[in-house]
Amino acid sequence: MPVLLVSAGCCAAAFGYRALYIKIRGPHKPAPVRVDFTLQNLNTDQAFAVIRNPRLLDETTPFWFRLIIRKKSQEDIEDFLAKSEPQLLKEQKSQLELPLFFNYWMLAFVVPFPWTSKVTQCERCNSSGADYQLTYEQAIGPFFGGFVHTHLVKTSPAGGSLVEDTIEFDVTSEPLVNNVTWFVLDFLLRGRCENLNRSHGGRILN
Numbered sequence: 126m127p128v129l130l131v132s133a134g135c136c137a138a139a140f141g142y143r144a145l146y147i148k149i150r151g152p153h154k155p156a157p158v159r160v161d162f163t164l165q166n167l168n169t170d171q172a173f174a175v176i177r178n179p180r181l182l183d184e185t186t187p188f189w190f191r192l193i194i195r196k197k198s199q200e201d202i203e204d205f206l207a208k209s210e211p212q213l214l215k216e217q218k219s220q221l222e223l224p225l226f227f228n229y230w231m232l233a234f235v236v237p238f239p240w241t242s243k244v245t246q247c248e249r250c251n252s253s254g255a256d257y258q259l260t261y262e263q264a265i266g267p268f269f270g271g272f273v274h275t276h277l278v279k280t281s282p283a284g285g286s287l288v289e290d291t292i293e294f295d296v297t298s299e300p301l302v303n304n305v306t307w308f309v310l311d312f313l314l315r316g317r318c319e320n321l322n323r324s325h326g327g328r329i330l331n
Contacts (some may be wrong), residue, residue: 143299152270152298157291158310162318165285165326170211172286173257173278175325177209177247179227185320186313191232192240198228205244211257214249221247226264241265246275255279255289270295285327290314 146153164172175181179202183192194202208221224243231240246260255277263272273293281287292310296302318329 143297146299152295153300153303154270154295154298155300155303155307157293158307158314159289159291159331160311160314160318161287161289161330162322163281163283163285163287163327163330164321165281165283165328167286167325169256169278169280169286170215172288172325173211173259175321176257176276176278176288177259178206179242182317185317187316189234190313191230193230193232195228195230198226201225202227205247209247214247214257223247231266238267239265240267268294268296270298281327287330290318 164175167175179194183194186192205221205225205227208219210219213219213221224245227242227244229240229242230237241264242261243264244259244261246258248258249256250258257278258275259278260273260275262274266272271294275289275291275293277289277291279287279289292314294303294306294310296306315329322328
């Protein structure tokens with residue numbers, strides 16, 4: 126019982142602080158998390174084929190942060206991968222229809238919660254000089270103010286590919302949780318880049 130009372134008190138204090146902050150200062154919007162990195166041994170087609178694969182999200186994150194694809198999304202992801210092959214996108218023969226929704230269990234520090242990702246862009250493009258863009262958003266999850274993750278894949282001037290990996294997010298619209306989350310997301314992105322660099326060459330640029 127004391128544990129429940131303490132937990133309830135902490136939750137009430139957190140929500141009270143959040144409401145007071147927003148009332149006085151307005152919603153807090155954190156800076157985007159962005160990591161640019163190269164994949165030295167892959168051209169842009171090959172790099173996009175790697176980056177677009179949802180299965181690699183779990184394979185390239187640390188043990189304390191897991192993204193487990195739920196059974197009902199396994200076939201949807203296979204269909205997505207088949208229809209978003211770079212060659213199909215280049216030849217405009219892809220039958221991919223967006224948005225798509227993928228369901229996960231997200232485990233952060235062994236605490237599980239449902240996460241639904243909404244793929245909004247998966248295409249060849251000329252945005253910012255990019256060859257490909259992949260963007261997905263949170264449809265269901267813990268980011269109360271939203272979560273948008275964008276990958277731009279370009280040709281690297283030094284050879285291979287350049288990937289601009291950017292997350293725009295807002296967890297609670299107040300600075301305490303948002304700032305902590307910024308550093309966690311930055312750590313996760315950099316760790317993922319290091320794993321990809323070990324497999325495909327290249328380095329982190331910023």
